[in-house]
Amino acid sequence: MADPKGFMTTPRQDWPRRPVEERVRDWDEVYVPGALLPIITEQADRCMDCGIPFCHEACPLGNLIPEWNDLVSREDWRQAADRLHATNNFPEFTGRLCPAPCEAGCVLAINQPAVTIKNVELAVAERAWELGFTPPRPPDRLSGRTVAVIGSGPTGLAAAQQLTRAGHTVAVYEKDDRPGGLMRYGIPEFKMEKRHLERRIEQMRAEGTKFRTSTAVGRDVGAADLRTRYDAVVIATGATAWRELDVPGRELAGVQQAMEYLPLANRVREGELAVSPMSAAGKHVVIVGGGDTGADCLGTAVREGAASVTQLDIYAQPGGERDEDAEPWPTYPKIYRLSAAHEEAGELRTAPAADADARLFAASTLRFTGDADGHVRSLHLVEVDAARRRVDGTQRTLPADLVLLALGFSGPNRGDGLVEQLGLEMEPRGTVARDAGFGTNVPGVFAAGDAARGQSLIVWAIAEGRAVAAAVDRYLTGSSQLPAPIGPYDRPMTV
Numbered sequence: 019m020a021d022p023k024g025f026m027t028t029p030r031q032d033w034p035r036r037p038v039e040e041r042v043r044d045w046d047e048v049y050v051p052g053a054l055l056p057i058i059t060e061q062a063d064r065c066m067d068c069g070i071p072f073c074h075e076a077c078p079l080g081n082l083i084p085e086w087n088d089l090v091s092r093e094d095w096r097q098a099a100d101r102l103h104a105t106n107n108f109p110e111f112t113g114r115l116c117p118a119p120c121e122a123g124c125v126l127a128i129n130q131p132a133v134t135i136k137n138v139e140l141a142v143a144e145r146a147w148e149l150g151f152t153p154p155r156p157p158d159r160l161s162g163r164t165v166a167v168i169g170s171g172p173t174g175l176a177a178a179q180q181l182t183r184a185g186h187t188v189a190v191y192e193k194d195d196r197p198g199g200l201m202r203y204g205i206p207e208f209k210m211e212k213r214h215l216e217r218r219i220e221q222m223r224a225e226g227t228k229f230r231t232s233t234a235v236g237r238d239v240g241a242a243d244l245r246t247r248y249d250a251v252v253i254a255t256g257a258t259a260w261r262e263l264d265v266p267g268r269e270l271a272g273v274q275q276a277m278e279y280l281p282l283a284n285r286v287r288e289g290e291l292a293v294s295p296m297s298a299a300g301k302h303v304v305i306v307g308g309g310d311t312g313a314d315c316l317g318t319a320v321r322e323g324a325a326s327v328t329q330l331d332i333y334a335q336p337g338g339e340r341d342e343d344a345e346p347w348p349t350y351p352k353i354y355r356l357s358a359a360h361e362e363a364g365e366l367r368t369a370p371a372a373d374a375d376a377r378l379f380a381a382s383t384l385r386f387t388g389d390a391d392g393h394v395r396s397l398h399l400v401e402v403d404a405a406r407r408r409v410d411g412t413q414r415t416l417p418a419d420l421v422l423l424a425l426g427f428s429g430p431n432r433g434d435g436l437v438e439q440l441g442l443e444m445e446p447r448g449t450v451a452r453d454a455g456f457g458t459n460v461p462g463v464f465a466a467g468d469a470a471r472g473q474s475l476i477v478w479a480i481a482e483g484r485a486v487a488a489a490v491d492r493y494l495t496g497s498s499q500l501p502a503p504i505g506p507y508d509r510p511m512t513v
């Protein structure tokens with residue numbers, strides 16, 4: 019604990035964002051370049067070294083947060099990087115994309131702003147790359163065992179890296195043309211520039227992990243055949259079966275799923291397309307769904323030059339402070355948060371009729387109506403109460419040339435035939451069934467990440483990847499020294 023009084027004398031200071039007018043004209047990350055490092059050692063000093071660090075419990079990776087906070091406050095970047103990478107394969111991903119449940123569990127957050135754990139994590143990760151503390155770590159010797167990992171999102175990558183470093187020969191199968199999963203084609207560039215992803219992929223290649231892209235298991239290569247070719251298989255395909263909205267007019271052109279829209283915008287940034295065929299330029303856009311995917315659509319549509327953008331959230335607008343009765347510390351509270359995309363939309367007034375920033379809260383979609391050519395032109399909505407019952411006299415209509423459905427995901431996509439070809443048992447909610455050791459009903463086949471857990475956070479995805487790697491290593495060799503931070507039935511802290 020470098021400064022015992024730091025939490026009393028130093029106010030919280032977050033990494034500042036670039037001005038809205040500047041950042042919406044490009045696709046670079048929203049934060050001021052170089053502005054994090056000068057503030058981060060004092061922010062790390064705010065860590066109380068509280069003795070019982072609930073931030074550990076709130077983070078499924080078990081990150082050693084007080085330890086690397088202390089090391090950062092002393093500017094010992096090498097030791098801080100070692101502590102950080104001891105529990106997290108990809109801290110530069112979580113430092114950008116995780117909503118930081120660790121901060122909700124910070125003891126300081128009982129009555130003060132939490133330590134900026136996420137910012138400290140990212141600063142350590144970036145310094146580690148700059149100073150050469152993250153070289154490839156190929157195994158000393160090979161085990162002679164082979165593993166196929168299906169899916170290259172955060173779970174698949176974490177599992178593959180852990181298993182490769184343990185000495186197994188690992189091949190990652192990815193249906194898209196480049197590895198990364200939703201981090202590649204779902205997460206917009208302004209939230210995480212893809213150079214950070216490329217850097218890790220190259221590290222993994224140097225360690226010996228093989229990538230088989232443009233290969234959909236079940237379609238391009240038989241799933242059963244894959245099982246016979248490898249000693250073990252890890253299913254880490256994610257939860258890509260999107261939820262639908264069953265209302266009149268859903269069939270109209272221009273009513274699209276968010277994950278049909280976002281990948282095209284990312285492919286433009288990758289140089290694969292000149293213009294997205296679903297570009298929001300000049301259109302009135304309505305996003306149905308109040309979560310992070312909806313916010314990603316919002317920021318993307320603003321940058322594409324939409325005429326207006328409105329986001330609908332079926333829940334009532336939350337307050338700005340934690341409800342201690344409903345969501346006591348250290349649980350992750352549902353409070354009003356202003357993401358970078360919402361800040362942009364609010365300042366630019368992309369939705370003049372919105373309750374706050376670009377959002378209409380407690381809003382439920384009734385139907386879509388279109389023109390004579392069968393293209394959507396309007397969205398009809400109604401306000402709802404806390405039980406989602408319609409409130410009489412609150413119907414209204416929004417102009418809509420493009421409607422994006424961001425309603426979440428129910429489990430893995432069944433269209434490629436992987437589940438059927440392997441004969442996997444499924445849970446009633448649509449996820450892959452597994453036992454306490456991450457194993458499916460098929461010997462040697464394991465399931466991890468959103469495909470088995472259901473839609474979750476990136477920090478849980480990486481934790482699942484690390485844990486399933488330990489289970490596979492144990493299956494192949496009889497024991498394992500790999501860490502297993504969570505079990506398949508662990509869940510976030512709740513009341």
